Amino acid sequence: MSKTYDVIVIGSGIAATTVAMRVSAAGRSVAVTDFRPYGGTCALRGCDPKKMLIGGTSAADHARRMHGKGIAGEVRIDWRELLEFKRGVTDPVPEEKEKSFSESGIATFHGRARFVGPNAVEIDGDTLEASHIVLATGAEPMKLGIPGEEYLIDNEGFLEMENLPRRIVLVGGGYIAAEFSHIAARAGAEVTILQHGERMLKGFDPDLVGWLMEKYKEIGVTLHTGTEVKRIGKTGDGFRVTAAGDGGSRTLEADLVVHAAGRKPDFEPLDLKTGGVELRDGKLALNEYLQSTSNPAVYAAGDTAQMGPPLTPVTSHDGNVVAANLLEGNHSTPNYTGVPSVAFTLPPLARVGLNESEAHEQGLKFRTRCDRTPGWFSTRQQAESVSGYKVLVEEESGQILGAHLLGPHADEVINAFTLAVRHGLTADQLKDTIFAYPTGASDIPSML
Incomplete structure (x- = not known):
């Protein structure tokens, strides 16, 4: 069955929602599709659930810092209760998001979309055609290309853990490793970070990162920089991580190994070639209006566009740029001057x-x-x-x-x-x- 719309938006996160809502409010017909529950990475698998867990760990951390200063008694984190607190906010999101789309007159679909032509996509047997298609599919953990990679859990898996493992190894040194290590260590886990680069959080000032490292030592996080993970093996109920670096090779035993080594868009399922959408150096070839240079019917926003920093405020900004160009013709360009970035460590x-x-x-x-x-x-x-x-x-x-x-x-x-x-x-x-x-x-x- 074929259906026609003015705009098809692939994704349901911040960028996708911004485009869909603005274009629909202007009287255009809009369809949204996502193969995952509606809501996107930030609301379901990233910023928001992470900040809910940080809310609990930071409260406990503050109470511990106040021992001997008016606060007495043992403080501990109940991981399951903290997880339920988080779920109280995140679990309703998909239903609320879909309801919001429907009430705004936006058609909703569930399933992976793939191009079947320059102006058409197929979703589980339905063919959708449109004057314009917006790609706002977010990013996925990068493939590391190491033996045992299938044993890694990603950020989504970490944020859904029913129980906190005793020994956790994080592979990577960016936001995910920095923030998750603080959560896990303060909740009682033994945490080790294996970072390929010479320091963590390379996007931040090196002096301040150095000062922050004192906190990692204080909470018992072990950090190995200049270290590359070579293999992950299964050992009964746990895992064995083999790594190598300037200090030679090392082997670590863990109950959980977390992928924290970067994310990028997964374009393969979209079949961009059939849609006439070209890549340049692994990224979408876009002009200054966030429009495909090879297929003018296609725009992109947020992490999918990879034009600005991979941050939630940027996805919203991109969404407004794309919506303005769809409604009024190409005239709006993104402005990434002064985009703040925060690592929610403690x-x-x-x-x-x-x-x-x-x-x-x-x-x-x-x-x-x-x-x-x-x-x-x-x-x-x-x-x-x-x-x-x-x-x-x-x-x-x-x-x-x-x-x-x-x-x-x-x-x-x-x-x-x-x-x-x-x-x-x-x-x-x-x-x-x-x-x-x-x-x-x-x-x-x-x-x-």
Whole structure:
């Protein structure tokens, strides 16, 4: 059976929802399809469920830091109860999302979509045709190409664990490894990270990452950098991980091994060739309007487009760009200036704008303010021991080029710096701002 729409959106996450809702509200006919439960990675398998688990572990961590400071008694994390707390928020999402689509007049389909022509896809026997097709399928864990790879669980598996294993090995050193290790260690697991690169969180300032590493030692996380996993083997109820690095080879026993080594879009099921959609260096070949350069009927947004940082706010931004171009013709282009990024470790690590090496590469003249701040009130009030900042200010204009924060409230305070970076505010303008006190943001003038 064949059906025709103005726009077909493949995916049901933030980018897909933004496009579908805006285009439908403008009176166009829209169909959405996803082979997974509706909601996308952020709501079901990433940001939101992760933050729910962090809510519990951070509460326990704060209580432990306050021992001897007015808080007494043993604090422990009940993993199953924490998981149920998380599910209370995430489990209703697919039904609520589909209901929202239906109430907006959007046709919903379930199943993998594959191109059967430049303007048509097939979904479980149904052929859908449209003037435009939007690819917003997100990203999947990258293939590592090692023996025993099938024994790895991904972020989705970790967030659905009924029980917390005693020994956990995380393969990788980005957001997933950084955040999941803090969750698992504070919940009582023995955690080891095997990172191929020379340090973790390579997208963040190296000095602040170094300070954060003190926290990893404090909570008992073992980190091996410059280490490549060679093999994963099954051993009864557990696993044996073989790795090699500068210090030679090592073997670790684990009850769980987690894939935390990066994600990228999975284009193979889409049959892009049949749709006339070309790839360039493994990425969709797109123009500045997020439109396919080989098939003008096709647009992409979010992680699928791979044009901006792989972050949830970017997917929403891309969705608005694509929707505007579908409705009014190509005129809107994405602006990725000043996109903040946060690693929700405990304490959190955040950045926006340029780091020092990027500023030097651009030939900019700037001054840097950098310090550790364990003595600041905002840190002491949280009974935290690790905090600090680094801020880059352009010499001639006084504009904020970049900000890098570590410590309590960093995930919120970074938004004030984001406003400055994105809209060209100066250090003097921020210093002249009266912030509520005592709050994390009231530290900003002292950083400038």
